[in-house]
Amino acid sequence: xxxxxxxxxxxxxxxxxxxxxxxxxxxATLPSYYATxxxxxxxxxxxxxxxxxxxxxxxxxxxxxxxELPLEAKQLNPDxxxxxxxxxxxxxxxxxxxxxxxxxxxxxxxxxIHLNSISATAMPVLVMxxxxxxxxxxxxxxxxxxxxxxxxxxxxxxVLFISxxxxxxxxxxxxxxxLFESINFFQKVPFMDFVFGTHWSPQIALRAxxxxxxxxxxxxxxxxxxxxxxxxxxxxxxxxxxxxAIYLAEYASRRVRGVIKPALEILAGIPTVVYGFxxxxxxxxxxxxxxxxxxxxxxxxxxxxxxxxxxxxESALAAGLVMGIMIIPFVSSLSDDVINAVPQxxxxxxxxxxATKSETIKKVIFPAALPGIVGxxxxxxxxxxxxxxxxxxxxxxxxxxxxxxxEAVTTVTVQIVTLLVGDQEFDSAKTLAAFALGLFLFVxxxxxxxxxxxxxxxxxxxxx
Amino acid sequence: MNDKATRLAQTLKRRHAAERRFQWYGRxxxxxxxxxxxxxxxxxISKGYGxxxxxxxxxxxxxxxxxxxxxxxxxxxxxxxxxxxxxxxNTVRAQYPEVxxxxxxxxxxxxxxxxxxxxxxxxxxxxxxxxGTTQQLTIVADDDIDTYYKHSFGQDLGEGGVIGRVNPQQIxxxxxxxxxxxxxxxxxxxxxxxxxxxxxxxxxxxxxxIGSLLTLLVTLMLSFPIAVAxxxxxxxxxxxNRLTEFIEVNINNLAAVPSVIFGLLGLAIFINFFGxxxxxxLVGGLVLTLMTLxxxxxxxxxSIKAVPPSIREAALGMGxxxxxxxxxxxxxxxxxxxxxxxxxxxxxxxxxxxxxxxxGMVAFIVETPAAITDxxxxxxxxIYLWADSPERAFVEKTSAAIMILLAFLIxxxxxxxxxxxxxERRW
Numbered sequence: 001x002x003x004x005x006x007x008x009x010x011x012x013x014x015x016x017x018x019x020x021x022x023x024x025x026x027x028a029t030l031p032s033y034y035a036t037x038x039x040x041x042x043x044x045x046x047x048x049x050x051x052x053x054x055x056x057x058x059x060x061x062x063x064x065x066x067x068e069l070p071l072e073a074k075q076l077n078p079d080x081x082x083x084x085x086x087x088x089x090x091x092x093x094x095x096x097x098x099x100x101x102x103x104x105x106x107x108x109x110x111x112x113i114h115l116n117s118i119s120a121t122a123m124p125v126l127v128m129x130x131x132x133x134x135x136x137x138x139x140x141x142x143x144x145x146x147x148x149x150x151x152x153x154x155x156x157x158x159v160l161f162i163s164x165x166x167x168x169x170x171x172x173x174x175x176x177x178x179l180f181e182s183i184n185f186f187q188k189v190p191f192m193d194f195v196f197g198t199h200w201s202p203q204i205a206l207r208a209x210x211x212x213x214x215x216x217x218x219x220x221x222x223x224x225x226x227x228x229x230x231x232x233x234x235x236x237x238x239x240x241x242x243x244x245a246i247y248l249a250e251y252a253s254r255r256v257r258g259v260i261k262p263a264l265e266i267l268a269g270i271p272t273v274v275y276g277f278x279x280x281x282x283x284x285x286x287x288x289x290x291x292x293x294x295x296x297x298x299x300x301x302x303x304x305x306x307x308x309x310x311x312x313x314e315s316a317l318a319a320g321l322v323m324g325i326m327i328i329p330f331v332s333s334l335s336d337d338v339i340n341a342v343p344q345x346x347x348x349x350x351x352x353x354x355a356t357k358s359e360t361i362k363k364v365i366f367p368a369a370l371p372g373i374v375g376x377x378x379x380x381x382x383x384x385x386x387x388x389x390x391x392x393x394x395x396x397x398x399x400x401x402x403x404x405x406x407e408a409v410t411t412v413t414v415q416i417v418t419l420l421v422g423d424q425e426f427d428s429a430k431t432l433a434a435f436a437l438g439l440f441l442f443v444x445x446x447x448x449x450x451x452x453x454x455x456x457x458x459x460x461x462x463x464x
Numbered sequence: 465m466n467d468k469a470t471r472l473a474q475t476l477k478r479r480h481a482a483e484r485r486f487q488w489y490g491r492x493x494x495x496x497x498x499x500x501x502x503x504x505x506x507x508x509i510s511k512g513y514g515x516x517x518x519x520x521x522x523x524x525x526x527x528x529x530x531x532x533x534x535x536x537x538x539x540x541x542x543x544x545x546x547x548x549x550x551x552x553x554n555t556v557r558a559q560y561p562e563v564x565x566x567x568x569x570x571x572x573x574x575x576x577x578x579x580x581x582x583x584x585x586x587x588x589x590x591x592x593x594x595x596g597t598t599q600q601l602t603i604v605a606d607d608d609i610d611t612y613y614k615h616s617f618g619q620d621l622g623e624g625g626v627i628g629r630v631n632p633q634q635i636x637x638x639x640x641x642x643x644x645x646x647x648x649x650x651x652x653x654x655x656x657x658x659x660x661x662x663x664x665x666x667x668x669x670x671x672x673x674i675g676s677l678l679t680l681l682v683t684l685m686l687s688f689p690i691a692v693a694x695x696x697x698x699x700x701x702x703x704x705n706r707l708t709e710f711i712e713v714n715i716n717n718l719a720a721v722p723s724v725i726f727g728l729l730g731l732a733i734f735i736n737f738f739g740x741x742x743x744x745x746l747v748g749g750l751v752l753t754l755m756t757l758x759x760x761x762x763x764x765x766x767s768i769k770a771v772p773p774s775i776r777e778a779a780l781g782m783g784x785x786x787x788x789x790x791x792x793x794x795x796x797x798x799x800x801x802x803x804x805x806x807x808x809x810x811x812x813x814x815x816x817x818x819x820x821x822x823x824g825m826v827a828f829i830v831e832t833p834a835a836i837t838d839x840x841x842x843x844x845x846x847i848y849l850w851a852d853s854p855e856r857a858f859v860e861k862t863s864a865a866i867m868i869l870l871a872f873l874i875x876x877x878x879x880x881x882x883x884x885x886x887x888e889r890r891w
Contacts, residue, residue, distance in 0.1 A: 058739060153787045160701060163693035167715045167761070170754045174725060177732030240493045247490025264497045269877055270504070271815025273844040274866050277851045281859060282507050325500045332497075356479055358486035379720065386722025388818035393851060413724050413818070420731065420822050438728040442721065449720045 006135045010038030013142045028147040037148040040155055041138025046131040053123050061115045068108040088112055178442060181435030188429045189217045194436060196220065200399035200410075202419060202430050217433050219440065221399040225316065225409030229391060230384035232320025232405055233327060237384075238377055240324075241331025246361055248332075249339045268329035275322050276393030284318035284394055287311060291406060314396035314408040323390050327380045334379065338372025339365060371459035378452035382445040388413040412437050508870075512863025518652035518665065519605040519613045521576060521641060525555050526598040527588065534595065543588050548581040571633055575641075577604045577665050604654065605647070607664040607857035613638055613647060629856065655864060659830045660846065664857035667850070669865050671832045675745055675825075675840030676814060682749020682836055683813050687756050688806050692795075694757070695764035695802070700790050719758035726755045727822025735823060742824035743839040751819045756809040763808070767801020768794060800887035807880040811873050817844040843869050 014027065014034035024031060062085055069084075088105060092112040141148065186194065197218015244264065248257050291311030298306025342365050350360040366373075396408030397418060419434035529535060531554055532546040556572050563569055577583075580603050587601075588594060605613065612630040617638065630638075641647040658668030694715075702708040730751035734740045740747050771794050779789040820826075825841050826849060833840035841849070843865065850862040 055738070149785065153785060156787050157697075157701060160693045160697035163690045164697045164702070164711055166690055166754075167694060167718055167757060168711055170718060170729070170757070171714050173733050173754075174721065174729045177729055177737075178725070181732060240496050243490050243493035244497055247487070247494055251487055251490055252494075260494055260498065263501055264494075266501050267497065267504075269811065269815075269873055271817065271844050271869065271873070273815070273817040273847050273851075274504075274508070274870070277847065277862060277866060278504055278507065280851060281511075325504075328497050328500070356483045358483045359479070361486070382720060382722075386724065388722065388724045389848070392818075392821075393848065413722065416724055416728070417818065417821055420727075421824075421826055435728060435732070438725055442725050445720060445722055446717060449717060 004039070006042040006138060007035045007039040009135070010035035010138065010142060013038075013139060017142060017144055027144050029149040033148040033152050034142045036152050037141060038135065038138035040152065041134040041141070042131050043134070044155075045134045046127050049127055049130050050123070053119075053126075057119055057123075061112065061119065064115060065108050065112045068111045069105070092116065174442065178435050178439045181432050182439045185429065185432035185436045188432065193217060194219055198401055200415070202415070202433055217429070217436075219412075219437070221401040222410060222412045222415055222437070224401055224403065225395070225399070226385055226411040226413075228403055228405060228409055229316050229320045229323060229395060229411060230381060232317060233323035233384045234377070234381060236321060236324025237327040237331050237380060241328045241380075242335050242373065244328070245332040245335035245339060246365075249336055250357065250361055250365075264329050264332060267325065268333075270326075272326065272387065272389035273393070275326050276389040276391075279318050279322035279390050279394035283322055284313055284315060287315055287318050287321075288313050309406070311406045312396065312408040314394065315406050316395060316409045317405040319391050319394040320405065322394065323384055323387055326387070326390065327383055330383060331376055331380050334376030335369070335373055338369040338376070341372070342368045371456050374459075375452040375456040378448050378455065382448035382452075385448070386413065386441060386445050388417060392417050412441050416441070508863050508866050512860060512865075512867050514611075514614050515655060515860040515864030516652050517614060517649045518654060519610040519647060519649055520602045521605050522600065522602050522646040522648075523555065523559075523576075524598060525551070525584065525601050527551070527584075527595045528554075529596055532595075536595070540589065543585065543592070546585070546588075548585040548588075552576075552581045552584055568633060571631075572637070574606055575609055575634070575637060577606055578663055579666055580604075604665050607855060609634065609638060610665055611857050611860070613642075614649065617642070655861070659832055660828060660841070660849070661830065662828075664853075664855050664861055667858070667861055669843065669846060669868065671829060672841050672843045672846035672865070673868075674832050675829075676842040676844075678745035678833060678836050678840060679748040679752065679820075679842055680810055680814060682746055683752040683756060684806070684810060686749065686753040687760055687809065690753070691757050691760035691806070691809075692764055692802055694761050695768055696790055696795070698761075699765055699768040700786070700794065715758050715761055718754075719762065722818075723755055723816055724818040724822065726751050727819030729754065730819060730823045741837065741839075743827045743829070743841075744837050745833065745840050745842075746836040747823050748820050748825055748840075748842065749836065751823060752813040752816060755816065755819060756813045759809040759812060760802075760805050763805025764798070764802040767798040767805070770801065771797045797889070800883060800889075803887075804880045804884045807876050807883070811876040811880075814876070815844055815869065815873060817848055820845050821848070843872075 011031050011034070014031040015024065017027070027034075065085070065088065066081075088108050089112065091105075091109045141151075194217050197216060198220045199216045199218045200221050201216050244260075248261060252260065288311045291309055294306055295309040298304075298309065346364050346368060347360055350364045351357075355363070391411045391414050395414055396410055397414065398408055399410050399415075400407055402409060416434045416437050419430055419437075528551065531551045532548065534542055534546050538546075553569075553573055556576070557563070557569060560572055563572060573580075583603065584601075587599075604610075608629045612635070616630075638647060654666060655668045657670055658666055659671035661667040698708065698712060702711075730747060734747045734750055735742055775793050775797065776789055779793045780786070784792065820842060825845050827839060827841065828849070829839050829841050831838075847862055847865050847869065850858045850865065
């Protein structure tokens with residue numbers, strides 16, 4: 001609001017200084033720039049203050065409250081101290097009674113209430129003050145010979161630059177948060193056990209003498225499960241996606257193309273949670289039923305290997321199948337792009353030599369488009385590996401080390417989700433393991449993307 | 465000579481057969497893809513259409529002072545403490561004087577939703593004048609009864625007289641109610657006016673929809689300006705150097721990072737480091753902002769690129785500064801493309817589940833959130849939660865929620881397509 005006010009004050013001021021020098025056209029810049037500059041003066045410092053306040057407020061207050069604590073409480077370890085501070089916070093908000101803690105904590109609670117109220121009243125006052133000072137400073141910059149536009153444009157440029165650096169900050173945020181927690185994790189669990197372990201059961205014992213007290217964090221079964229499901233997905237998506245792209249690009253009439261292409265792209269727009277529901281409630285039971293039917297049939301007709309067929313209700317096949325459906329449009333749109341990029345002259349040359357359309361496609365267009373297609377398949381693979389909801393809902397939790405698509409397997413993403421959903425303390429090996437898995441996932445998908453781009457760049461034929 | 469001609473003819477035949485085969489592979493692939501779309505939609509619609517109706521049972525309730533232990537001048541606190549449970553049970557029992565077995569009586573109560581007594585209490589709290597009167601009420605049926613009445617009523621009894629989770633006694637009761645005209649189906653408003661509930665018949669998606677809207681609002685407010693600013697910077701202002709190249713590569717890579725990683729980021733940075741609360745739309749929106757930024761940036765850049773250089777040159781030639789050129793000419797012309805990209809990014813954010821699971825938006829939340837700092841859940845997460853629930857009636861609800869989510873997405877995407885067709889200019 002102060003910003004709007006200062007905009008109008010600034011505009012009025014610039015008009016009034018314009019009068020003595022002979023009108024607006026004798027100012028160094030347009031009045032709106034003076035006004036904008038003044039409102040920026042009012043806005044930016046105040047905004048910065050609010051931001052700092054919100055960030056610092058909590059820790060300063062809790063530091064002050066902590067000094068009010070009785071002596072024995074100060075010597076608690078960080079975890080119980082945190083719990084205690086939470087309780088005090090609840091009391092200050094009027095939740096619960098003092099009885100649970102003891103009267104010696106009353107000063108701390110009172111102090112907290114007091115400080116909170118100071119903070120709540122001081123902030124608006126200070127912010128208004130800063131805004132006012134900013135307005136005054138901004139007001140003083142309005143002079144006929146001062147070109148406010150330069151300053152405004154500098155601010156504008158800075159805002160643009162800061163915005164574009166957010167993407168970089170995000171990447172750094174991902175790397176640091178994941179890497180930092182992973183390092184913590186590898187201090188608890190040896191790196192080699194993680195990478196080469198073949199057993200995954202992240203339960204950490206509550207008591208030291210419990211059976212299976214040490215959770216085991218061998219990532220191999222997860223990787224095998226992830227690859228198995230991704231492989232099933234790709235065996236469906238790559239042929240279907242590629243052939244549809246070829247058919248739509250080379251054979252289909254314009255009208256068919258106009259109808260079918262958007263219809264296939266619907267698949268890309270469906271949220272993954274819907275696919276997960278579809279996989280878990282329709283496809284998986286259907287596969288299981290079909291498998292049981294086959295088993296009974298095998299038993300009746302004395303086909304031994306069929307009679308022992310056992311389909312898990314959370315089979316890798318169901319999850320992989322549905323995931324394959326999900327990435328069909330991904331593969332087909334990427335292939336479509338590269339097929340369309342093959343120049344017409346190549347087709348014409350091939351037809352001129354008497355080749356049929358399919359021969360042209362197989363022997364001329366496909367090789368020419370191959371790098372792009374390989375790149376697309378790699379991207380699809382990275383998509384399949386990172387896919388979460390389908391596997392969370394349709395694949396199992398048990399980390400079986402198997403390549404049988406009819407059994408339940410688990411994946412990296414499933415484990416990340418199950419380890420982190422719900423409240424748990426942040427420094428247990430279980431939670432940290434999720435970050436180590438996240439690091440692994442990040443590195444793999446990043447590597448696949450980089451390789452895909454490299455393949456496309458390096459092997460692309462130049463035709464012009 | 466003749467020999468060669470036959471051989472050629474044969475080869476040609478083979479080649480043409482191969483050609484036809486190849487075409488059929490293509491047709492089959494396309495047909496498979498389209499069949500998947502159709503199957504998915506029919507499956508979900510056939511599972512979910514039932515959730516849009518709900519079974520109700522009429523019942524006459526006398527708000528008897530004596531049973532409730534209230535007097536005409538009881539206060540609100542008294543009403544809250546009054547035993548509406550026994551009022552409800554007495555009322556139901558009175559309708560079937562012949563049923564004396566306690567187990568069977570319990571079945572009688574079980575025809576209605578478990579919250580029926582609470583509904584009676586709320587009715588009195590809203591309007592104390594009903595006390596002492598007899599009211600004709602319509603109460604939601606229990607989920608099992610609802611499923612039975614909607615889908616299998618009037619069918620032959622299965623083996624042992626059990627259909628689904630309904631036993632012969634319940635079937636007889638429903639038949640009796642049906643004959644009396646007291647049980648009927650109505651459009652399910654509960655689905656749209658209630659929050660989540662453990663009882664399928666009372667569960668609704670209002671809370672989830674509001675949560676989704678709040679989350680999307682945060683996402684939109686942050687991602688649109690940031691993405692547009694980034695796109696403008698990279699296209700118009702950035703010097704061609706290592707740093708900007710690095711930013712570009714970064715954005716492209718971010719677009720391919722699995723969404724679950726963004727959840728880890730949100731958990732570690734926003735919740736653990738900055739101490740923001742769990743399960744709130746604010747954090748959800750922040751995470752989704754980071755996730756959708758690359759999508760919007762990439763499409764915004766494409767639409768800035770599509771603005772012909774002649775426009776820029778003309779503006780600069782007229783003495784505009786670079787900022788003026790961008791703000792007054794390039795940006796308005798690129799805006800339709802940017803909006804299209806933003807809508808598509810928002811649609812992506814609306815359907816996203818995994819990162820929101822990580823930041824705790826999976827909590828069981830009954831209340832409708834009112835602010836971006838209230839605990840909330842979103843529509844896709846609600847679908848995930850319901851899909852995980854053991855009650856059979858939730859399958860129907862889940863499918864209905866999916867239909868609503870898909871309706872939102874189809875609406876958003878067709879708006880984007882319409883916008884593109886309508887506003888985008890070809891140069």
